[in-house]
Structure formats: structure tokens, C-alpha cells
Amino acid sequence: MATINVDLTKLVSSKVDLISGRSFGESEAEKNAVLAHVKNHDKIVIKVDDQYVKAINDSFIKGFFSKVFSELKTKDKVKELFEIQANDYFIRLFDKNWTVMEALYTNQVSH
């Protein structure tokens, strides 16, 4: 078990302070080998510095976590492996999206 840092602040620049797009979320998850780390039970720390990142769209979060939720299914299991190092606003944003995704993926199990 290792600890992996994913710094989302690197995705913005002086001209862009928004992280958005489902496909961008999916590609970032792939680039950071998030699913492999999840399968390996590694701890993943997601860092967001609100001085540079002003908004993250829900679609990006859903794209980033879609394969994670298809593997782990529940929010509690995701919370065991993922830590969000950001201000309250972004922590609430991730939490809100995880709740929506949990409803989607746990429902898929029951069918």
C-alpha cells in the first residue's frame, strides 16, 4: 500500500482556472493510473489549491471517478481510499458527486 498524490492544480494555468469535461476527467484518471492504484488498495490524495483552481465541473468528477465507482460501488469504500485536500467548497463538491454516483452504481448491482 502506497500513498499517491494527484495534484489537480497542475491542470490549470494563468488563463484557465476551470477543470471541466467528462472525457478530460476520464483521461486524467487514466493518466494517473487511478484504477490500478484502487485495485492495489493504495491511498490516493487529491489536491486542489483554491488560489488557482476556481471551479471543477461535476462532469469532470464523474469522468474521473466512473471506473473507480464501477470497481468500488459505494461512497464509503471510495472515502477509505481517497482523500480530498482542498477547502470545504471543493470537499462538498466531491462528496455531492460521490453521493450521486453511489446511487447510480449501487443501483446497477441490484439489477
Next chain:
Amino acid sequence: MPYQRIRKGDNAQTRRAKKAYNNSQSRKGRVYIHSNQQINVRKKGKFHGIRKAPIRFEKEIERFCLTNYALTTTPSRAVLKLNKEFSLFHDPTKVLLSLLNLLKHAKELRVHPKITYDGYVSFGAVYLIDNLCWEIGKKRKWLVDFQKFPADEKSILSNLRSAVSSTVDDENENMINERVLINRNPDAGNNQQYRSKAKDITDMIQRAFQQIMHDDSFSLPLEIHGAIKSAIGEQFDNILLHATETSHGTLCGFFNKKTCEITILIYNFGKTIAETLTSEDLPEDMWDKIGELLTNYKKKNIWNFTKGSEFTLENALTLFALQEGISSKIKVDISRGCGLIDFIENCFSLSTDTKVAIISGETAIKIDKGRPISSQYVFGRQRRVIALNAENDIFSRPDANYIKNTGVRFNGLIIETTIPLKGIQNGND
């Protein structure tokens, strides 16, 4: 003949201006023999019969005119009365019909449109008209009855230059207008033009508030960044994913300093929402859900297969697409289909007085606090839904005030979002 010589030291702008002037001089008095149309224009006190080339619009606008040709009228005068009703939110039919008539009259060289003020200017409607009619403006006169316009509205109207990318910052308004290129390169990553424009728009609002509050250190709360960027990002993400043949989307962010309201208008030509939901490659699961919806509608006599039904299949499908987890790409990933409802929720969580107008095909949907997002157990799980009725039940008849058939077909999607930001300077947003 006066002629402007282009000199070596002239910059690009001067060269362009001189070329344009020289061309206009050489065109003077020329008879356009390829045109069958002839109009009279008053010139130095005399009437000269000259022939002018007919206006040709962009391919998509021509298609819009052609699709709706039968709806246009032939009045002797084209007068646009700007009032409360003349807005995409309140009466999209009126706006789209006026737009069609303006385009038709310009093409047939009939009358010059006249714009008069009748109490209220809806920025979104005027912007859309200006944006789609810019080719008329280049070649034909627009008569604007400025006498009745209040000074601030006059300034807003005169600043509209939506044909070209523009930024306006004056005492009445801030506006950013851009035709945004959709980068479809698989390695595009964060390199999408709309993201930098979203930053420009929030920077613009922040500057406006700093001026209003006389406080240079004021920074916009993250909730506002979230709502505005969600409105822009989710819509452009939809264009990227669903309107696969569309190369550009038009984005305008307008901040009215007097009312402290931000209006974001995004439109694109391409597939309508209903067309996306009836494509051949739609997952079976989606067909099942559409079947369940229509069976329920039919049972309750909300919709039937007969022509002329008040509530059409397209209306039903467009409303259906707004619900959580509804997407033509659901087969790829079950967490898709949340973009629109996410952005609407973000805007309403910022201000309950938010107003959203969605126009696609012949369907116009408006969302306000009267019919907010609710939750319903439907299609096998609890979902966020926009039912547009008092029962908050997507299987019941939606309120006719909130969804209607405009009768005018817009080949694409228009979304106008108006968010009041009054009060944020006091921290009680």
C-alpha cells in the same frame, strides 16, 4: 476618384480599412447584373435605381430559414417592439418568428427593420437577433428608434457587435462575446477555448463588483465561479459529446451593472436534443425508458400519436433528456446524463431567482423557482427530476406555461441562463 494608397508602414488594421474603402469606391454606381432584385435607395436627394446582390447567410442560418419558410409573414413594416414579453424566457416563439421575418425581409429586400423600445430589453433575445442577423446589418439599414430608449439601454444596444468577438466594459455593462471553437482532438486535454472564456467572464464580473464596491481586494465566492463555469462547461461538454458535426458554439456572458444580473447565452447549430435521443445507436435501456414514459403519457392522455397534439413527441423527449441519468451515451458509462441537471442545480443553489430557457427544435422549456428540481423514484431508482408540474411527477402532464411548442424549428440548441447576483457584495447571496 478618391483612392487611399496603402503604404509600407500601415498596420494590418489600417490596410484593411483602406482596402475596404477602396473597394467601396470602386463599387459605387456599379450595376449588379447577377441579381434579379432591385431597390431604390435615396442618395443625395435623388432616387437612384441600383441593383444589389441578395444576402446569403451562413449555411446553418439558411437551413433555419428554409425549414421555417412557411411561417414567415409579409407585412409592409417590420417593427420589433422590445418589451418584457420579447424574451427567450417569456415568449421564445415571438423572438424566433421576429428573427425569421428579419432574415426573410433582408433576403427579399423588402423593408428595413425598425426597433422600438417598449419598456424592457431582454439581452438574450436582442443578442441572438444581432448575432444571427449580422450579415443583414453589413448590407442593409437598421432603423433604431433611439428616442424612446433610456440612456443605459441605448448604450447596451449600441455596444452590441456580436458578429465579431468583442469585450465591452463601461458604466452600464460588461460583456464578453465569442464564437468558440470546439477542439475535437482526442489529446485536447484542457485545451478547450471555452475554459479560458469562462475565466474571462468570471474575471469580468469580479472587476465589476470591485468597481461597484470600491474594493480592489474583493474576490468572487467559489459558489459563483462554480455556477457560472458549470453553466458554460456542461453546455460545451454537451456540444463536444453530442453535436458531433458542430465546429463552433457561440458564447456570450453579459453582466448588467444596474440590475447585477449575469446572462449567459450559449447556442449551437446541429442535432436537436430529441434527434440525439432517437438516433439509431441509442442503447436499448434508453428505448425502454422512453417506452415507459410514453406509455404513461398515453394512459393519462397527455400525448397521443395523432398529429396536431398540443404536447408533441419532441416536447416529451426534450423534457425527458433533462432528467438525471438520461443520455444517449449511457451504454458507455452509467454516470452520464447529469450535465444539464447539475448545471441547473448549481445555478439555483446560488440564487433561487435564476431563470433558464432551453430551446431545441420546436420545443421551448423554461425553468424557474416555480417548478424547481425535485426527486422522484423513477426508472428503477431515486433520481433528480425536472417534472415541470405541481405534482413533481415526470409521468404527469407538465405545466403548459413551462414547456411549449414554439412552432419554429431551431436546428440546434439555445440555452439562456440568467442569474441574479444582487446581494453578494453584502455576503448574503
